[in-house]
Amino acid sequence: MSYPTLCRTPLNVMTQPLALWLFLAVFCGPIASTAQAQAKILIVNSDSTVQKYQQVKDAFKVQMTPHAGRIIDFDVQQAGQPELLEKLIKDESPDLIYSIGSQAYQLATQFGGTKPVLFSSVINWQRFQRGGNSYGVANELSLSQELSLLRYVLPNLQRIGVIYDPHFSAERIADARNQCRELGLTLVEQTIDEDHPLEQHLDGLLDKIDVLWLIADPGVLADRATVEKIFTGSSEHKKPVYTYSDVFMNYGASLVVAADTPTMGRQAANMALAILQREPIKETVQTPAGSHITLNACQLGKLKKDYNADALDAVNQLLECH
CATH class of the missing domain: 3.40.50.2300 (Response regulator)
Structure with missing residues (x-):
């Protein structure tokens, strides 16, 4: 009988001889650890x-x-x-x-x-x-986490705008619709593709929403110029940007919830x-086990938007004006 076969055999503690248990203790552990x-x-x-x-x-x-x-x-x-x-x-x-x-x-x-x-x-x-x-x-963190945190930290912002390329993010947005419905939020969607570029839709979307949710969509975040255009437009319309990476703090994001x-x-x-x-x-x-939350209170102040002070206990990094 081979050692691996014996190690997989169910044994009754009350009926097996001591010698067999000593055998298992000596050989079965090393076999598993050696294979690993x-x-x-x-x-x-x-x-x-x-x-x-x-x-x-x-x-x-x-x-x-x-x-x-x-x-x-x-x-x-x-x-x-x-x-x-x-x-x-x-x-x-x-x-x-x-x-x-x-x-x-x-x-x-x-x-x-x-x-x-x-x-x-x-x-x-x-x-x-x-x-x-x-x-x-x-x-990405679970949509439940992302959207719940958005509502907790910025409770007065109910209309959530999102720009996405269906080729990359159709499944995620479909899930987001359901999550927003459960949380009492309104998801305002704008799709883009080669025939309908971002420039045609950005101003129109920003006019309809309270906050822009910038997701990790390669079709939207095609290059630095596009990112700058999104943040410039958001600032001009006085709309905060909620997103997934601290990299965007350099552009003026108001709230970031990122996977660690x-x-x-x-x-x-x-x-x-x-x-x-x-x-x-x-x-x-x-789903990622750890997260990191950054709140840009300085940017929110410039946009004249309030945040929930009770949510500060959940924030890892608070950016204030100096």
């Missing part, structure tokens, strides 16, 4: 020059290194040729592929075959087809361990 320690993990990073990608990768590696036999890095941008990833996967045959960013995830699923693929930092992951071997940590990047990396590592140990995973795509 020999695991080979391939990290596919869309672009290591992107700070948030590097942060999530570093946190993942710190958490994962004591539990893995070998961790291999592949940077899509530095490699230049995606086909090199296909060769690497064939040559190394990793036990698990961890992809960071949308491009890395697409390539990992394309070349990974049946190997488990874990992802994070993927904008609107719902738009990608997922197989039974796909797991991940969502890039290092926590996301540690969360992905915990999922990786569960996958390697073949433990059941209830949620194959998990």
